[in-house]
Amino acid sequence: xxxxxxxxxxxxxxxxxxxxxxxxxxxxxxxxxxxxxxxxxxxxxxxxxxxxxxxxxxxxxxxxxxxxxxxxxxxxxxxxxxxxxxxxxxxxxxxxxxxxxxxxxxxxxxxxxxxxxxxxxxxxxxxxxxxxxxxxxxxxxxxxxxxxxxxxxxxxxxxxxxxxxxxxxxxxxxxxxxxxxxxxxxxxxxxxxxxxxxxxxxxxxxxxxxxxxxxxxxxxxxxxxxxxxxxxxxxxxxxxxxxxxxxxxxxxxxxxxxxxxxxxxxxxxxxxxxxxxxxxxxxxxxxxxxxxxxxxxxxxxxxxxxxxxxxxxxxxxxxxxxxxxxxxxxxxx
Amino acid sequence: xxxxxxxxxxxxxxxxxxxxxxxxxxxxxxxxxxxxxxxxxxxxxxxxxxxxxxxxxxxxxxxxxxxxxxxxxxxxxxxxxxxxxxxxxxxxxxxxxxxxxxxxxxxxxxxxxxxxxxxxxxxxxxxxxxxxxxxxxxxxxxxxxxxxxxxxxxxxxxxxxxxxxxxxxxxxxxxxxxxxxxxxxxxxxxxxxxxxxxxxxxxxxxxxxxxxxxxxxxxxxxxxxxxxxxxxxxxxx
Amino acid sequence: xxxxxxxxxxxxxxxxxxxxxxxxxxxxxxxxxxxxxxxxxxxxxxxxxxxxxxxxxxxxxxxxxxxxxxxxxxxxxxxxxxxxxxxxxxxxxxxxxxxxxxxxxxxxxxxxxxxxxxxxxxxxxxxxxxxxxxxxxxxxxxxxxxxxxxxxxxxxxxxxxxxxxxxxxxxxxxxxxxxxxxxxxxxxxxxxxxxxxxxxxxxxxxxxxxxxxxxxxxxxxxxxxxxxxxxxxxxxxxxxxxxxxxxxxxxxxxxxxxxxxxxxxxxxxxxxxxxxxxxxxxxxxxxxxxxxx
Numbered sequence: 106x107x108x109x110x111x112x113x114x115x116x117x118x119x120x121x122x123x124x125x126x127x128x129x130x131x132x133x134x135x136x137x138x139x140x141x142x143x144x145x146x147x148x149x150x151x152x153x154x155x156x157x158x159x160x161x162x163x164x165x166x167x168x169x170x171x172x173x174x175x176x177x178x179x180x181x182x183x184x185x186x187x188x189x190x191x192x193x194x195x196x197x198x199x200x201x202x203x204x205x206x207x208x209x210x211x212x213x214x215x216x217x218x219x220x221x222x223x224x225x226x227x228x229x230x231x232x233x234x235x236x237x238x239x240x241x242x243x244x245x246x247x248x249x250x251x252x253x254x255x256x257x258x259x260x261x262x263x264x265x266x267x268x269x270x271x272x273x274x275x276x277x278x279x280x281x282x283x284x285x286x287x288x289x290x291x292x293x294x295x296x297x298x299x300x301x302x303x304x305x306x307x308x309x310x311x312x313x314x315x316x317x318x319x320x321x322x323x324x325x326x327x328x329x330x331x332x333x334x335x336x337x338x339x340x341x342x343x344x345x346x347x348x349x350x351x352x353x354x355x356x357x358x359x360x361x362x363x364x365x366x367x368x369x370x371x372x373x374x375x376x377x378x379x380x381x382x383x384x385x386x387x388x389x390x391x392x393x394x395x396x397x398x399x400x401x402x403x404x405x406x407x408x409x410x411x412x413x414x415x416x417x418x419x420x421x422x423x424x425x426x427x428x429x430x431x432x433x434x435x436x437x438x
Numbered sequence: 439x440x441x442x443x444x445x446x447x448x449x450x451x452x453x454x455x456x457x458x459x460x461x462x463x464x465x466x467x468x469x470x471x472x473x474x475x476x477x478x479x480x481x482x483x484x485x486x487x488x489x490x491x492x493x494x495x496x497x498x499x500x501x502x503x504x505x506x507x508x509x510x511x512x513x514x515x516x517x518x519x520x521x522x523x524x525x526x527x528x529x530x531x532x533x534x535x536x537x538x539x540x541x542x543x544x545x546x547x548x549x550x551x552x553x554x555x556x557x558x559x560x561x562x563x564x565x566x567x568x569x570x571x572x573x574x575x576x577x578x579x580x581x582x583x584x585x586x587x588x589x590x591x592x593x594x595x596x597x598x599x600x601x602x603x604x605x606x607x608x609x610x611x612x613x614x615x616x617x618x619x620x621x622x623x624x625x626x627x628x629x630x631x632x633x634x635x636x637x638x639x640x641x642x643x644x645x646x647x648x649x650x651x652x653x654x655x656x657x658x659x660x661x662x663x664x665x666x667x668x669x670x671x672x673x674x675x
Numbered sequence: 676x677x678x679x680x681x682x683x684x685x686x687x688x689x690x691x692x693x694x695x696x697x698x699x700x701x702x703x704x705x706x707x708x709x710x711x712x713x714x715x716x717x718x719x720x721x722x723x724x725x726x727x728x729x730x731x732x733x734x735x736x737x738x739x740x741x742x743x744x745x746x747x748x749x750x751x752x753x754x755x756x757x758x759x760x761x762x763x764x765x766x767x768x769x770x771x772x773x774x775x776x777x778x779x780x781x782x783x784x785x786x787x788x789x790x791x792x793x794x795x796x797x798x799x800x801x802x803x804x805x806x807x808x809x810x811x812x813x814x815x816x817x818x819x820x821x822x823x824x825x826x827x828x829x830x831x832x833x834x835x836x837x838x839x840x841x842x843x844x845x846x847x848x849x850x851x852x853x854x855x856x857x858x859x860x861x862x863x864x865x866x867x868x869x870x871x872x873x874x875x876x877x878x879x880x881x882x883x884x885x886x887x888x889x890x891x892x893x894x895x896x897x898x899x900x901x902x903x904x905x906x907x908x909x910x911x912x913x914x915x916x917x918x919x920x921x922x923x924x925x926x927x928x929x930x931x932x933x934x935x936x937x938x939x940x941x942x943x944x945x946x947x948x949x950x951x952x953x954x955x956x957x958x959x960x961x962x963x964x965x966x967x968x
Contacts, residue, residue, distance in 0.1 A: 408780075412757065511859065
């Protein structure tokens, strides 16, 4: 008779000190491995890793909004598109260097996100999901319509960045390091933000908006800022992805992209920073593996994972890892 | 006379908080038993536990069969009619629709019309308002509706949670008269939760006194009424 | 003037289909308090089933009703098997599950029935009807008729039958309903079953126009959402009126506002959704939702 209890992973669960030390060690090890990869992998593999990092940044963004702040968005593909097209348009039509398009994209998406967050203040829960889903469904049409800017149905080519001559790297390696560095930077920024006062306010708004307001948290401001921050992360991710792929077109930004991002956040772990990377790995590599089975398999697996995660692993892969860590740490003491 | 409702060692929980600590209680078949005690004593919790609305441990037997752990609707279908605090009437639906729903589990609907008429006869105010939305009724009328709806189950055991709360004394008397009537004429057993002990004793022949989730006194009404220490400590007069 | 009337009529014709769809959405919302994002894909899947039955030789109307029955049972099964364990979960979880169902139904349709576009027959004769200078296809009129008939049937069911009454009570007052012995879980499942059947009707009506393929519902979904939002998620009548309004607004905006033209019609739907949710979230006919503290 009792339904299974779903406990959402929150930021205030502090693991034991031994767990934290092991975690830090593992993190350092992983970063070292990541830095070594460009010299061990093919260009195509590097491209895939770049995609993983871009997705991870986007998932970080979506997670801040949905996991930590509780505002569900099924429309983040729109911000991914804004980022990608901003980079493409600035580079191809305004001759801006690729490096500058990244912060511009971030700021622009922050503003767009913040503005979208304002009406979203009045819409909650399922209705917000509905409105953002409607946004996701409209994106390809909007992109095709303004074809003098966006190149219409044909899309736009994005020139691949060259590595600075001092470092003896090829484009793929350079892009890999650039994306990875930005990912690390944004992860640290998010982590810092979330574990402080702002993070607690954001989570408080999710858990009990009436109480948080009563305690002096300016709900409206924080919620809109969350939207803005979330959008800017996803926008930067879109820009990086555009640089890596070399191409943007309306059909790359359908509602299915937004669903993919949702899957990444759920499978990786809502309200978790490491979950963003786990989710990104799943979202990048599962489809090609599943495609072997059948053309339809990837989406069926996406759907099944969403449902299974709601039952079995509401904390996603990151929540599961957290539990395994703690069990292992107890044995090692 | 056997007991219609037997409760042994009942513990009830709201989440992780324990609200009832190993209660024993029985309602005689055809009897009216009162549950008394101050606010927060656990009286409503007990009724909810009988109806499967809270997590519990222990034994609850109704008509000899265990109902602990069963779902609320299954227990209702066995003939336990619960009129909760707050009445749980269907506010946007008419009086008539509420009553119709009260009779929902009946397999034999042939006597439904007659039973409706009987209910309207004892609660004429409801008859006048049969097409009105339940939410527009006064407090007393809503209580009458809630009791009337429960009577249509038809119940073997009637659980009444604070029927006098927010209701004019005249209406309370009317409702109590109806309850007494169906108890005497049809043998419906009643477990009555009341903060107003004096009113409870008008109806009930036996009572349990609860305090913070435990039974602190029990017995025939007459005995409890005469015991000064119990009266002063728990019954407020 | 004629163009205006023609656009209005065409809008009503398209709106009839959005209305049927919105009706299904409202039905699931009333039953389980969640927007079923998978409604479109479920309808599409049911239509494929109908198509398979017709191709195997079954006459149209037999296939129609058999498909409805299958869709009904499917809806009940999904609610019992997949949604029931999450009865007390937050809305976010239910929403995510319906999105999972969306992708599963979409991919299963592709896997079982293939991705090639098929035609789907219409039970109405192809010759259009001319009223004055205005042209309307018989299929559109027929669809309108079916939608209105469906609405009438539902109205009678919910207002005048005991089961309809019990379902209404179960959706709105689950606690009180249990106390009178209503099996709330099964009532919700019936609600889903009904919604699935209605969705199947909508799919079968749309397929002759849009052609049947797994991604058929992509464009329609947003209009149906707009219709349900405009009419109010808690009002079946509102859903139908919302459908017609959305059809008309979409057509008129496309014709008369040059900025929108034929390309940005989906944005019109988005606009409707956002505006309604900001200014009157319960829609034109819905009941305001009180926040539980």
